[in-house]
Amino acid sequence: MSSDYEVNLSNRQSKYLVRKDWFDQAVCQVFSGEGYPRGEVNIAVVDNTEIHETNVRFLQHDYPTDVITFPMERSEDYLAGDIMLSAQYAAGEAQQYGWTVEEEMTLYVVHGCLHLAGYDDHEEEDRQEMRRLERHYLEQIGIRYAGTSSASDSPSHGAT
Numbered sequence: 001m002s003s004d005y006e007v008n009l010s011n012r013q014s015k016y017l018v019r020k021d022w023f024d025q026a027v028c029q030v031f032s033g034e035g036y037p038r039g040e041v042n043i044a045v046v047d048n049t050e051i052h053e054t055n056v057r058f059l060q061h062d063y064p065t066d067v068i069t070f071p072m073e074r075s076e077d078y079l080a081g082d083i084m085l086s087a088q089y090a091a092g093e094a095q096q097y098g099w100t101v102e103e104e105m106t107l108y109v110v111h112g113c114l115h116l117a118g119y120d121d122h123e124e125e126d127r128q129e130m131r132r133l134e135r136h137y138l139e140q141i142g143i144r145y146a147g148t149s150s151a152s153d154s155p156s157h158g159a160t
Contacts, residue, residue: 005031006040013047016087022106025141030113031079033137039079041116043109051086064089067108069115083112103143110137 007024023043031039046054048064055061055068066089070082090104097104114130121127138145 004038008040008042010042010044012050013045013087015047016045016091016101016105018045018087019102019106022102022141022143023109026106026109026137027113029137029140030110030117030133033140034079034114034117036079036117037077041080041113042082043112044082044084045087045105046084048086048088051084051089054084066090066093067112069112071116074116074118079116081112081116083109083116085109085112103138103145106141106143107134107138107145110134 005024005028007020007027009018009020009023011018027039027041031037051068052062052064055063055065058068058070064086067083067085070084071080072082073080085105085108087101087105090108091101094101094104111130111134114133119126119130119133121130135145
């Protein structure tokens with residue numbers, strides 16, 4: 001990973017393995033692929049209780065969700081923000097979609113980075129574009145992606 005991308009990880013749950021190397025690669029692939037040569041992302045891996053509390057506090061949505069994104073700075077050559085994802089939520093979705101929890105969480109990082117880069121998924125056409133990009137970036141780091149999972153099947157509940 002390029003030293004021009006800083007990924008800070010706060011793993012606040014202990015039940016599921018977190019692949020920081022995959023998260024680092026995901027940030028690097030998305031940021032560089034979207035034309036940002038420098039960037040910083042803070043990633044918090046939490047449980048459903050914590051993401052639910054954050055969802056209520058910042059978005060007034062009274063339910064747990066997969067990933068919440070908080071853009072901080074975007075300029076011509078620099079991108080920064082925070083991504084909070086629920087490992088517990090990912091575990092449920094991974095089982096439903098037939099892949100690992102680590103793969104599901106890495107999808108959430110890719111999805112969050114795309115939001116930081118300015119993409120949204122509120123309309124069907126935009127969701128389709130995000131699915132295409134998710135597939136592209138996950139495959140670049142060696143994760144086979146069928147294009148179906150919680151982060152891409154419904155509009156994001158994240159702050160974007």
